[in-house]
Amino acid sequence: xxxxxxxxxxxxxxxxxxxxxxxxxxxxxxxxxxxxxxxxxxxxxxxxxxxxxxxxxxxxxxxxxxxxxxxxxxxxxxxxxxxxxxxxxxxxxxxxxxxxxxxxxxxxxxxxxxxxxxxxxxxxxxxxxxxxxxxxxxxxxxxxxxxxxxxxxxxxxxxxxxxxxxxxxxxxxxxxxxxxxxxxxxxxxxxxxxxxxxxxxxxxxxxxxxxxxxxxxxxxxxxxxxxxxxxxxxxxxxxxxxxxxxxxxxxxxxxxxxxxxxxxxxxxxxxxxxxxxxxxxxxxxxxxxxxxxxxxxxxxxxxxxxxxxxx
Amino acid sequence: xxxxxxxxxxxxxxxxxxxxxxxxxxxxxxxxxxxxxxxxxxxxxxxxxxxxxxxxxxxxxxxxxxxxxx
Numbered sequence: 001x002x003x004x005x006x007x008x009x010x011x012x013x014x015x016x017x018x019x020x021x022x023x024x025x026x027x028x029x030x031x032x033x034x035x036x037x038x039x040x041x042x043x044x045x046x047x048x049x050x051x052x053x054x055x056x057x058x059x060x061x062x063x064x065x066x067x068x069x070x071x072x073x074x075x076x077x078x079x080x081x082x083x084x085x086x087x088x089x090x091x092x093x094x095x096x097x098x099x100x101x102x103x104x105x106x107x108x109x110x111x112x113x114x115x116x117x118x119x120x121x122x123x124x125x126x127x128x129x130x131x132x133x134x135x136x137x138x139x140x141x142x143x144x145x146x147x148x149x150x151x152x153x154x155x156x157x158x159x160x161x162x163x164x165x166x167x168x169x170x171x172x173x174x175x176x177x178x179x180x181x182x183x184x185x186x187x188x189x190x191x192x193x194x195x196x197x198x199x200x201x202x203x204x205x206x207x208x209x210x211x212x213x214x215x216x217x218x219x220x221x222x223x224x225x226x227x228x229x230x231x232x233x234x235x236x237x238x239x240x241x242x243x244x245x246x247x248x249x250x251x252x253x254x255x256x257x258x259x260x261x262x263x264x265x266x267x268x269x270x271x272x273x274x275x276x277x278x279x280x281x282x283x284x285x286x287x288x289x290x291x292x293x294x295x296x297x298x299x300x301x302x303x304x305x306x307x308x309x310x311x
Numbered sequence: 312x313x314x315x316x317x318x319x320x321x322x323x324x325x326x327x328x329x330x331x332x333x334x335x336x337x338x339x340x341x342x343x344x345x346x347x348x349x350x351x352x353x354x355x356x357x358x359x360x361x362x363x364x365x366x367x368x369x370x371x372x373x374x375x376x377x378x379x380x381x
Contacts (some may be wrong), residue, residue, distance in 0.1 A: 032368045070368070077369055087379040089372035100366050149378035158374040167370050169364075214365045232365040239365075 003047035005038070010071060014040045017075045024082055031233040033038060034142055038240040039067045043248035052254045055263070056198040058122050059114060062107045069103055091148045097168055098141050100174040106133050108179045112186045115197055122262060140174045143167075166223065173219040179212045194256075199253050203246040211239045 020034045046064040050057050080092055110129045117125060142151045156163040186205055189198070196301045214235040253259035 028369070035368050068365070074368060081372075085379065087375045090374050090378070091368075093369075093371050097364070097367055104366060151374070152378045158376050159336050161371060172364075199357065211365060233368060236365045236368070243320075280375055 003051055006047060008045040010040045010043050010068065013040045013071060013075050017071075017078050020078050020082065025078065029233060031237060035233055035236055035240060036071060038237065038244065039071050042240060042244055042247065043067045043071075045251065049247055049254070051208060052251065053198075056114070056201060058125070059198075059201065059204075060105075062103075062110055062243070066103045070100060071133055090151065094148060094151065094168060094179050096143055097172055098137075098144060099245050102133070102137050102233050104212065105137065105175050105179045105248075106115070106130075106144075108182045108186075108212070109133050110199065111205060112182050112189075116189060117196070121134070136178050137175060140171050144171070169222050173216060173223065176212050176216045176219065180216060183209045183212065185215055189238070198250075199259065200246050200250040201248065204243060207239055207243040207246060210242065211236065214239070217293070 001165060009088050014036045017036060021033065043064055046060050047069065050060045052062065052111060053060060077089075077096065080089060086093075088192075104143075109132055110125065113125050113129050117128065120128070138145065147153065149163060151167060152158070154167050156166065158164055183205060187202075189210075190202060214232065218232050254263060
């Protein structure tokens, strides 16, 4: 019931934001509104997964928060434009950028911790993630945290958007690079150690890899050659659809009896169970390897009579 | 590398090029402005403004000349 209520609330919020934007924010690209609708859809899908998932629920809670915070911030930014103090909009935008980058880094690092530290409890994982993420975030945005009007002290002209926001984007790039390193660690560890992890979670991480890579590309182009991309939200649209696809696959998988059984098997860490699930892995295997040689079945081939399923 | 792998990579490349081409067609004027006008300040008033980022869906607000005193 809660998931439907929250989805209805979020949809209402997005609808109201789009309507208000059409009145007061005519310069917004239509793709921005499409992405807001996609965020709402992803919240619904993520909540559906949360209701079925027991082992990896915390990852999807983080994901839902990431989508939700972006929608709430969008609505608040629109309302600030109508009712608030226009002079404070820069500070508001700076905070928005800082906190969204924090949620991206947190979501990604949490998945890596969950993968690498299997024995830890969820609360410990949150604390470890915070212990990794917060120092990076605090150090990166220290000037903005000590003085929210830091952009005015850099000497860049306020008349030139591009120069004015440059310090903010260059520091955001550090956070996104940290997220990229975390994703790299995840895929390296997955290929290197190959121990059990939830089905389609690597596909979701691949979505984050695309999102963070596009973000770094934007920021790098912003910092180096003054060439601005107008295509960022189109890239986001593509990534959000991809993430939605991963969430649907995960939901379908864990909803079925066979999927639930297989998930319990890979979590049992049995040496006889293939630990290479996920769309990304299968794509790589199907395309680049001889599947007959590395076995394509769910269970690895073992001599008769040796397999003892753990249920 | 298997032939299937090459075909898959080609399909991905075609998809990316088509997607980029479509986006460029839709955003022709904005991209032209972006490439030619170094600063956003030079763009036509009222024309769509890029969010400059993939995560934040809104463009940065025009900064007032002075920060608010509070």
